[in-house]
Amino acid sequence: MARQSPYQPSLLRLLHGLSALVLFGAATSGYWIYEQFDGRWGKLGLPMIDNVMGLHHTIGEFATVLMLLFVLYSLTLGRRKLVQLSSLKQLVQPTHPAWWNSLHRLTNTFIMGAAILAVVSGKRMEGRWLANEEFDQLPYLLHLSAWSAIGIGLILHLLMNLKIGGVPLLMSIFPSG
Secondary structure, X not given: OOOOOOOOOHHHHHHHXXXXXXXXXXXXXXXXXXHHHHOOOOOOOOOOOOOHHHHHHHHHHHHHHHHHHHHHHHHOOOHHHOOOHHHHHHOOOOOOOHHHHHHHHHHHHHHHHXXXXXXXXXXXXXXXXXXXXXXXXXXXXXXXXXXXHHHHXXXXXXXXXXXXXXXXXXXXXXXXX
16 A cells, blocks of 8 residues: 655645745845845855845745744644644653654744744845945844754754655645646
């Protein structure tokens, strides 16, 4: 008998998929901004794009609405996928199978927290800071830190999904025929 793919609710798949698209757009346009204005830690030599900040801001507006919806979903219907009191108790027992599930929930919560920090810190930024090379502004530093955390969280999220449910769990988030 063939192994069935784990079930993922339609609303989760929709919000997760839209979040992934917006995250990719925000990361791409955000890196382009970093490349054009900051670049302290290296550059790829990407071409200049007119009004890349405007594009990033527009994507950020979509991210704000989407993050609100995703957080509401996660705190209600999807609450079992976030860290819980029992998860914290299980994290001190790495020899038990439930440890991996708890680590997975912690990872989900971590990446959501990082995304919230990215949205909130992005809202607090002013475009002139980068043009004036004011790279020490707290919202900008928090925004860069949040995006670094999102990158780490995304890698951990994928690894935890592979460990918990393998490729079937990874593929279950995509709609299938």
